[in-house]
């Protein structure tokens with residue numbers, strides 16, 4: 001189901017080519033069944049720096065406005081993705097660091113889709129989806145756990161992780177940008193929407209607070225160092241982990257520094 005492969009070159013911009021990258025690969029059968037877009041069809045998203053054909057193929061199906069999730073018995077669900085230990089290194093600090101031997105999160109998977117806050121498209125560009133092997137293992141575990149517990153819930157919409165080598169990820173990369181997200185330990189997870197749209201909520205009233213709280217609880221239970229949430233969404237948790245801060249009324253920012261699998 002999942003393979004760890006080494007590929008040549010996947011660099012963007014003026015960066016030196018990446019000599020070796022590892023990409024989690026999904027079989028088409030592992031992709032979630034989604035409803036065809038209706039009237040609000042958007043232009044097909046382009047993943048400009050797509051490193052593999054497997055990354056490209058699902059993109060054509062991802063002009064999705066709302067999720068239609070098939071509630072299947074556990075026995076028919078795809079097996080969990082195993083994330084290989086590739087020796088990723090989160091160098092430096094989350095706000096002044098870089099990422100070595102990172103892994104690329106697929107643009108979509110059985111439990112998630114990605115969203116590009118710079119372009120407003122799905123999936124997000126590959127250059128925004130890199131993390132340590134630990135972060136991907138942590139994230140995919142929680143997402144699967146959440147979807148098993150909430151079989152009717154839409155896939156979770158994932159925002160930015162880190163850039164291919166980590167480093168600064170400011171607004172010059174689109175959207176609001178990030179102070180942290182520099183060494184593969186941070187991931188933004190948009191709150192589920194009550195209307196099931198696979199998009200970030202634009203107002204607090206759009207947030208499905210029950211599902212959002214469940215996600216927060218699962219990130220906490222799985223051992224997140226921090227789950228930063230919005231000031232106005234009413235999400236709670238252990239104060240040493242769940243912290244309400246500005247600019248997070250549409251997403252949870254999860255950090256896993258110190259987490260070991």
Ligand SMILES: [Zn+2]
Pocket residue numbers: 178181186187188252253254
């Ligand atoms: Zn963030």
